[in-house]
Amino acid sequence: MVSLFSVSLFPFTPQNALSPSTKFAPADASTTNSFCIKPRIEHRKVVCACVAPPRNFKSDESSAIKFNGSSKSEHLHTIRDPEDDSDVLIECRDVYKSFGEKKILNGVSFKIRHGEAVGIIGPSGTGKSTVLKIIAGLLAPDKGEVYIRGRKRAGLISDEEISGLRIGLVFQSAALFDSLTVRENVGFLLYENSSMSEDQISELVKESLAAVGLKGVEDRLPSELSGGMKKRVALARSIIHDTTNNSIEPEVLLYDEPTAGLDPIASTVVEDLIRSVHIKGRDAVGKPGKIASYVVVTHQHSTIKRAIDRLLFLHKGKIVWEGMTHEFTTSTNPIVQQFASGSLDGPIKY
Numbered sequence: 001m002v003s004l005f006s007v008s009l010f011p012f013t014p015q016n017a018l019s020p021s022t023k024f025a026p027a028d029a030s031t032t033n034s035f036c037i038k039p040r041i042e043h044r045k046v047v048c049a050c051v052a053p054p055r056n057f058k059s060d061e062s063s064a065i066k067f068n069g070s071s072k073s074e075h076l077h078t079i080r081d082p083e084d085d086s087d088v089l090i091e092c093r094d095v096y097k098s099f100g101e102k103k104i105l106n107g108v109s110f111k112i113r114h115g116e117a118v119g120i121i122g123p124s125g126t127g128k129s130t131v132l133k134i135i136a137g138l139l140a141p142d143k144g145e146v147y148i149r150g151r152k153r154a155g156l157i158s159d160e161e162i163s164g165l166r167i168g169l170v171f172q173s174a175a176l177f178d179s180l181t182v183r184e185n186v187g188f189l190l191y192e193n194s195s196m197s198e199d200q201i202s203e204l205v206k207e208s209l210a211a212v213g214l215k216g217v218e219d220r221l222p223s224e225l226s227g228g229m230k231k232r233v234a235l236a237r238s239i240i241h242d243t244t245n246n247s248i249e250p251e252v253l254l255y256d257e258p259t260a261g262l263d264p265i266a267s268t269v270v271e272d273l274i275r276s277v278h279i280k281g282r283d284a285v286g287k288p289g290k291i292a293s294y295v296v297v298t299h300q301h302s303t304i305k306r307a308i309d310r311l312l313f314l315h316k317g318k319i320v321w322e323g324m325t326h327e328f329t330t331s332t333n334p335i336v337q338q339f340a341s342g343s344l345d346g347p348i349k350y
């Protein structure tokens with residue numbers, strides 16, 4: 001879907017979805033050379049949305065392997081009480097979605113817990129990106145519910161619902177704003193949505209760039225960066241957040257095919273960056289990452305192995321299998337076996 005080195009990590013935030021005119025601005029940015037940073041909007045406190053009050057998270061290291069999603073794992077890890085949902089950040093419950101006559105999601109249920117690195121895999125056109133958009137609040141389900149930290153989301157995201165959890169959608173094909181410097185690109189959402197001073201934003205931009213291993217590039221334009229540097233800048237933009245906002249804001253990042261079209265080494269760079277900004281990782285300056293949980297839609301084996309702990313397999317509108325990444329290649333489920341081996345024979349028909 002994307003050409004080599006065109007993958008760009010950019011946060012699409014539900015707040016941007018409020019206005020159809022602004023919705024896809026970042027993705028179109030590379031073609032909008034006359035773009036300028038707009039005057040600050042003083043009353044928007046956070047850069048992206050979601051509902052629900054802070055909950056008491058469990059930050060133990062084993063949380064990534066503890067889950068009780070709706071479909072049965074091959075080997076359930078029952079270290080914690082299966083009824084304990086206090087660490088669930090996002091839940092899709094029996095979600096349906098059609099486009100016209102085309103039924104895409106047909107009762108999708110799963111939970112994303114604090115600390116998890118989850119992958120959504122499955123055949124092309126099965127609705128993986130649709131799931132991400134529903135989680136992000138860009139699309140509303142026809143039926144079923146999305147819960148954000150235990151609170152049911154009503155319709156799409158709105159300003160009134162903002163509190164508690166930031167959700168960012170990182171498009172595979174989005175580009176940096178050509179006419180903005182690296183500083184303006186990385187700090188874009190803070191310039192637009194926070195009441196932070198220019199100096200505060202500059203400092204945060206510097207820190208975010210350092211977290212992805214970049215220094216002294218703030219005044220450059222995207223055209224002065226290599227492809228790999230652009231990806232790092234875009235990731236820095238996805239992790240920056242308003243530190244003057246007092247509400248607790250763990251962040252969930254949703255990556256839509258972040259390594260599609262990349263060569264194996266470039267894929268590894270992106271996979272490691274995704275890991276490094278997670279709370280269980282260490283960023284480029286050795287600090288713990290800030291992303292509480294992330295979800296990756298991917299077709300790439302290397303990304304599954306390197307950046308994902310738990311997998312959800314979407315097929316014919318439902319989660320038909322879920323399990324830990326190491327269970328993927330040893331599964332006896334015929335759908336998973338066929339997908340893992342790439343065989344033409346099996347239950348998945350093209």
Ligand SMILES: Nc1ncnc2c1ncn2[C@@H]1O[C@H](COP(=O)(O)OP(=O)(O)OP(=O)(O)O)[C@@H](O)[C@H]1O
Nearest residue numbers: 099100104122123124125126127128129130131297
């Ligand atoms: N806004 C839309 N309007 C109409 N049809 C849509 C829309 N969005 C997605 N679809 C259709 O829904 C189906 C699922 O699309 P989606 O992009 O979610 O699949 P996917 O599993 O991510 O696919 P791939 O792996 O090929 O990227 C496709 O047939 C697509 O054409």
